[in-house]
Amino acid sequence: MTTTTTTPRPADPTANPPHRVVVVGGGIGGLALAAGLRRNGFDVAVHDRDTDPAATGGYHITLDTAAQRALRGLLDPALFARLLASASAVRRRPPDVWFDWRGRPLGEIQVKGLDPDSVDVDRITLRLLLAEAAGDSLVLGSTCTGVERDPGPGGQARATFADGGTDHGDLLVGADGPHSLVVRHLVGSPTSRPAGLVGISGRTPAAALDPAEAARLGPRSSLTVGPRGTALYSGYLDPDGYAVLDAAHARAAVTTGPTYIWGAMFPEATAPDGLRGQRGGPLAATTVAALRAAGWAEGPLQVLTRTDPATVASYRFHVGPRHARDTAPWPAGSITALGDAVHATPPTAGKGAGTAIVDAHALVTELLSARSGGQTLHTAVSAFETGMRHRGTAVVALSMTTVDRILAGSTPAGSALTRLSLPLLAWSTALRGRAGGHRGR
Incomplete structure (x- = not known):
């Protein structure tokens, strides 16, 4: 698909809130951001290499109260109601x-971290609903090959694409996952590593x-x-x-x-x-x-x-950094990132997509505040990144608890302990169940 080449507009991103935002990556976080920006009157384009929003896999997604609150702020009420009508209530099923x-x-x-009002939703369903909210701001089949900031005090952020097209914005946001090209531009190296x-x-x-x-x-x-x-x-x-x-x-x-x-x-x-x-x-x-x-x-x-x-x-x-000081280790400016691009999160806590949605809502909130209060773009981005650092490392630490336990069981000693201890635990659980049944009679 051919990417439309946009003409850069003279602007000083250090002095004004953004008029146009370019989002690289149309996963859950990128689409949620585009939906929220579009709903609030920002000019936004979100580019994704997929040609079909349904082309996604993975687990179902758990949305806790914070993620649902963020979505309520990002989506039109009717679309948010459709999301809830398509979700399963965690509190209604057995533990x-x-x-x-x-x-x-x-x-x-x-x-840990699963509140009783959490809901589960199919990842494909959520992505399709967010793509609907993003509307014509979503550009499919658009593979980003590079990002940079145009020179000079009024230089805009620019993304280039595999078909030779470009897109300019006062703000460029990387929502392109653990192998983020945008983050590589900002840091010079990946900010995530294999979790094992x-x-x-x-x-x-x-x-x-x-x-x-x-x-x-x-x-x-x-x-x-x-x-x-x-x-x-x-x-x-x-x-x-x-x-x-x-x-x-x-x-x-x-x-x-x-x-x-x-x-x-x-x-x-x-x-x-x-x-x-x-x-x-x-x-x-x-x-x-x-x-x-x-x-x-x-x-x-x-x-x-x-x-x-x-x-x-x-x-x-x-997995991304476990310490806030190592997250988003770049000066705030007209290029930033969110979600797994910054704090890659294994799925073992069910928090990765929800945290990306909260990131998106936080960035929209800061940009709205800049627009209404006369703050600079850099001030808004700096406030967003500060919150993201602490939010992201908290969920990374939570998700790695299960990963670390599984890896500990992969050693010869850990495997032997698993073979010995779990049957004993199963026997104890069955014994307690039989005792409880007798007491019930």
């Missing part, structure tokens, strides 16, 4: 649980499982842990049965029935050969074979063996 690799229950999971885990995700309708396995997993999310640092997250999503809003006419959910959106995890050091180069059915088969080799029982593997092969894909976990 999350964890199992051992043979499918034995180990107890409930206490999820490889993930494989897919989608399996609950109806595809045997009745016994469907009953074991239940209408809840779960984490199953096994030897050699292996793990399997099964996220339960049902926007029909556990709807946030009783408004079927407004429902836009891609997921239309009880579905497990699962993610298997392996330490990179011991992941199966060729895992990153496969997709679909071959990738699912490789994943199942690797878990069997680690000793997993067939029951917990059923959510993988009954999956839709077309939905299976692999990805690498990346």
Whole structure:
């Protein structure tokens, strides 16, 4: 798709709030930012290399109260209502649980940072709704190849694209993920690193499982842990049965029935050969074979063996800085970034997309304040980046808690401890359950 070349407008970005904003990256954070800017009368363009907003995978997304509040400020009320009508209410389903690799229950999971009013939504659904809100500001098939600031005191930020086009703005925002080209321009190097885990995700309708396995997993999310640092997250999503809003006419959910959106995890050091180069059915088969080799029982593997092969894909976990002083380590100016481009977050806390949305809302708020209060662009960007540093490192630390535990179980000693301790914990859990049943009678 040809990118329109824009003519730079003389401006002094150090003295004025932005008239035009260019966003590089049309993921959740970039689209949320474009939607909020567009709603508030800013001239904005968001460029994304994808040609279809539905071309996205990954887990379902958990939106806590902060993320929902941010979306309420970014979206038109009718569109926000459609989002809630397409989401599952966490409080309406049973608590999350964890199992051992043979499918034995180990107890409930206490999820830090998950407030009772959190909702789950399919990533594809959320991206499509945000793309609708971004409207004609979204430019698809537009691959950014470079960013820079035009010389001189009135120089604008400029993005160049693979088709030779350019786009200028008073402010340029990188929302282009862990491998951010924009952040590389600002810092000279990546600000994220591999977290040490490889993930494989897919989608399996609950109806595809045997009745016994469907009953074991239940209408809840779960984490199953096994030897050699292996793990399997099964996220339960049902926007029909556990709807946030009783408004079927407004429902836009891609997921239309009880579905497990699962993610298997392996330490990179011991992941199966060729895992990153496969997709679909071959990738699912490789994943199942690797878990069997680690000793997993067939029951917990059923959510993988009954999956839709077309939905299976692999990805690498990346993590950003854990300390605020190392986040956004550049002087505030007419080029900034947000979300995973700055504070890459593994999916193990369910907070990455929600934090990017909060970032987007914070930046819109600061730009509106600059526009109404006569502040400079740099002042607004500086205030935004200060808040982002602390917000981003908090969620990175939370997400790495689970990653660190999984990696600790991948060592020979950790794997041996897993094989010894989890069956004992399962036995203890079953004993407590039987004792509770007798007391109930």
